[in-house]
Amino acid sequence: MGYETFDSEIHDVDKVAKLVYDVDFRTFDMLFSSPAKAVRTIARDLKKEKTDDFFKVILDDNRNIIGILIIYTSKTSHKFYLKSLRLIIVDILDYFVLCDIEDDDFYIAEIAIDENMRGQGLGQKVLLDAIDYAKSRNYKRVILDADFRNEGAKALYEKIGFKVFNKKRVKIGSFERGMNNMELIL
Numbered sequence: 246m247g248y249e250t251f252d253s254e255i256h257d258v259d260k261v262a263k264l265v266y267d268v269d270f271r272t273f274d275m276l277f278s279s280p281a282k283a284v285r286t287i288a289r290d291l292k293k294e295k296t297d298d299f300f301k302v303i304l305d306d307n308r309n310i311i312g313i314l315i316i317y318t319s320k321t322s323h324k325f326y327l328k329s330l331r332l333i334i335v336d337i338l339d340y341f342v343l344c345d346i347e348d349d350d351f352y353i354a355e356i357a358i359d360e361n362m363r364g365q366g367l368g369q370k371v372l373l374d375a376i377d378y379a380k381s382r383n384y385k386r387v388i389l390d391a392d393f394r395n396e397g398a399k400a401l402y403e404k405i406g407f408k409v410f411n412k413k414r415v416k417i418g419s420f421e422r423g424m425n426n427m428e429l430i431l
Contacts, residue, residue, distance in 0.1 A: 246370065248314065251300040253292045257310055261302060262288035264313045264357040271394070272335055275420055286329050303358075303371060311362050314371055315355040318384070319348045341415040342424040344388045351379035353389040372405060379431060386428050393423035402427050 251261060262284045266273055270280070277283035299321050303312035346352045353375055358367045379387050389407065391399040393414070407427040414423030 246306070246311070246367070247304050248301045248374075249304060250298050251291075251302050251313070256302050258288045258291050259284070260310050260359075261313060262291055264310075264359065265291075265355070267360065268355045268357045269335065271392075272338060272422060276334055286332065290329060290332055299354075303367075310359070312358040312367065312371065313355060314353070314375065316375065317346060317352040317354055319346050319350055338415060338422055342413040342422055343390050344411075344424075344426040346388070347386075349383075349385035351375070351382070351384040351387045353387065369401060369405070372401070376405070376429065376431075384431060386430055388426065388428050390424040390426055393425065399425055399427075405429065 249256075265287050266280065266284050270283075273283040273287075274280065277286065299316050301314040301316070302310050303314060305311045343354075344350075344352060353372070356368055356371050356375075358371070376387050387407075389402065391402055393412075399409075407429045409425045410428045411426035412423065413426060414421060416422075
């Protein structure tokens with residue numbers, strides 16, 4: 246298993262778009278008429294975006310994409326560019342519920358493993374690799390978010406040593422989204 250910076254010229258954009266969709270399918274389903282439309286829109290967006298070093302694809306030994314890892318630090322600025330209005334809404338909703346990144350934080354924004362590869366411990370391995378990377382770069386804290394409805398992810402993070410330090414939620418009409426902001430002090 247290896248990590249490589251995502252490049253829409255080299256990597257399967259549709260596969261990566263599906264993985265992005267899987268991480269936040271509830272929000273995408275609220276905004277799009279179908280999962281297929283959401284994935285197509287994400288794929289179009291990925292073709293425009295210059296991802297730099299924060300967006301990794303996870304490859305198996307045969308260079309097949311088996312997951313994604315998106316990371317940020319306080320020094321990494323999220324680049325804004327023209328995108329679909331619905332994807333802008335996702336960014337706005339994220340603003341209200343995701344961790345605030347402070348100096349010396351290493352933020353794991355997204356981990357997604359291909360649905361055919363789940364249950365094999367790959368998500369935990371990616372998480373541990375990210376923690377090791379953060380330690381090697383002298384970050385003081387690794388932070389991430391666990392959706393209120395995803396008890397499995399929260400339990401995995403707690404097993405590794407993460408603790409909830411904040412809870413955020415946004416409610417618009419019948420739509421509600423909430424996150425446990427979690428930290429691992431290094």
